Amino acid sequence: MTKRKTSKSKGGKKSKSNGRGSNSWKKNRPRKEFVKVEFTRHIPVLLQSVLEQLDLKKGQVFVDCNLGDGGHSEEIAKVLEGDITIAGFDLDQDAIARASANFEIAFKDLKNKPNIIFVNDNFRNLTKALNDKGIGQADAILYDLGLSSYELEESGRGFSFKKDEPLIMTFSNSRDMQVEGARGAIGGDESVDGGGSSASVQFTAEDIINDWDEENIKTIIESYGEDKFAYKIAKAIVKARAEERIKTTSRLAEIIKMAVPSFARFGKTHPATKTFQALRIAINDELSALNETLPQAIDKLNHDGRLVVISYHSLEDRIVKNMFKKFEEEGKGKILTKRPIVPTEDETDENPRARSAKLRVFKKSA
Numbered sequence: 001m002t003k004r005k006t007s008k009s010k011g012g013k014k015s016k017s018n019g020r021g022s023n024s025w026k027k028n029r030p031r032k033e034f035v036k037v038e039f040t041r042h043i044p045v046l047l048q049s050v051l052e053q054l055d056l057k058k059g060q061v062f063v064d065c066n067l068g069d070g071g072h073s074e075e076i077a078k079v080l081e082g083d084i085t086i087a088g089f090d091l092d093q094d095a096i097a098r099a100s101a102n103f104e105i106a107f108k109d110l111k112n113k114p115n116i117i118f119v120n121d122n123f124r125n126l127t128k129a130l131n132d133k134g135i136g137q138a139d140a141i142l143y144d145l146g147l148s149s150y151e152l153e154e155s156g157r158g159f160s161f162k163k164d165e166p167l168i169m170t171f172s173n174s175r176d177m178q179v180e181g182a183r184g185a186i187g188g189d190e191s192v193d194g195g196g197s198s199a200s201v202q203f204t205a206e207d208i209i210n211d212w213d214e215e216n217i218k219t220i221i222e223s224y225g226e227d228k229f230a231y232k233i234a235k236a237i238v239k240a241r242a243e244e245r246i247k248t249t250s251r252l253a254e255i256i257k258m259a260v261p262s263f264a265r266f267g268k269t270h271p272a273t274k275t276f277q278a279l280r281i282a283i284n285d286e287l288s289a290l291n292e293t294l295p296q297a298i299d300k301l302n303h304d305g306r307l308v309v310i311s312y313h314s315l316e317d318r319i320v321k322n323m324f325k326k327f328e329e330e331g332k333g334k335i336l337t338k339r340p341i342v343p344t345e346d347e348t349d350e351n352p353r354a355r356s357a358k359l360r361v362f363k364k365s366a
């Protein structure tokens with residue numbers, strides 16, 4: 001992704017007293033040291049279409065189910081001159097903190113400040129979390145699925161094989177945050193939509209890679225990564241871990257690279273891409289969460305409310321497409337996008353991570 005680099009000042013380095021007389025502290029007082037820190041700001045995908053499709057008006061209630069760096073919410077609030085209530089969900093505590101800091105700067109000059117309610121929860125708990133915050137019905141709900149540029153590139157949680165990091169891959173950066181049904185892919189229900197069992201421990205990529213049996217690792221890579229070399233990769237992982245526990249992204253990427261046939265090693269896409277995607281989906285139980293949240297979103301919408309979903313791979317898009325069809329058959333409203341809205345070439349040139357984005361819209365009428 002092309003990064004939008006934002007500069008930030010950081011200061012306040014403390015100096016120690018040298019103990020030389022009463023005025024010496026002045027010379028050595030804590031000096032504001034301005035260190036230029038650069039951080040990656042996630043670029044909101046399909047922003048113009050999102051604004052148009054949500055069709056929000058002043059005074060309404062908007063639910064952002066994937067707050068991330070707050071890019072979409074920030075623009076919405078600005079367009080509506082702050083006259084909006086926004087409930088912003090994110091599982092990642094870092095995302096909540098980053099969005100909050102971004103909003104402080106972005107809304108500084110707004111006469112009306114938007115009413116922002118941060119929800120550090122899984123969007124699979126949409127109804128309960130909104131009820132707990134006293135939010136009744138919403139006028140528009142947005143999902144911008146997957147992970148942010150920050151999580152991929154800077155969180156240190158092992159989402160990218162391009163970095164040497166521990167194999168964690170959880171959206172939440174607290175191991176206490178529950179992941180329900182994360183073993184969906186290997187449960188009794190073999191469908192990739194997830195089985196929804198009730199494991200309650202947040203496990204990591206390291207746990208799967210080192211502790212799960214070969215068949216289950218293969219199933220995950222096959223189901224969630226759609227990788228035709230799943231069998232070879234799972235076999236190689238089990239062989240390598242017998243010698244030494246696999247703890248880092250680099251080690252895992254190396255094992256995968258050696259496991260696939262040589263023609264697949266040097267293609268345009270790194271051979272570890274699909275396995276990394278598969279692990280992330282499994283660990284965060286992403287497909288079950290999506291299946292569980294969409295019916296809640298429809299129920300939470302007001303009459304004429306819009307449900308907008310941006311997905312980034314075919315497994316997600318299939319769930320959204322089928323769920324929207326089902327809503328239409330049940331008489332809940334109308335699909336507004338017979339074909340998904342996709343980014344223009346200009347957008348993908350500027351932001352390559354938008355390349356696989358597909359946006360679908362449903363308008364509630366009952």
Ligand SMILES: C[S@@+](CC[C@H](N)C(=O)[O-])C[C@H]1O[C@@H](n2cnc3c(N)ncnc32)[C@H](O)[C@@H]1O
Pocket residue numbers: 042043044045065066067068069070071072073089090091092095121122123124144145146147148149151171172289
């Ligand atoms: C693509 S980013 C959103 C970017 C955001 N729209 C922006 O413009 O800055 C997706 C975010 O959703 C969060 N997320 C993913 N799955 C989630 C879930 N089931 N519940 C809550 N947050 C989730 C991730 O932690 C990540 O911060």
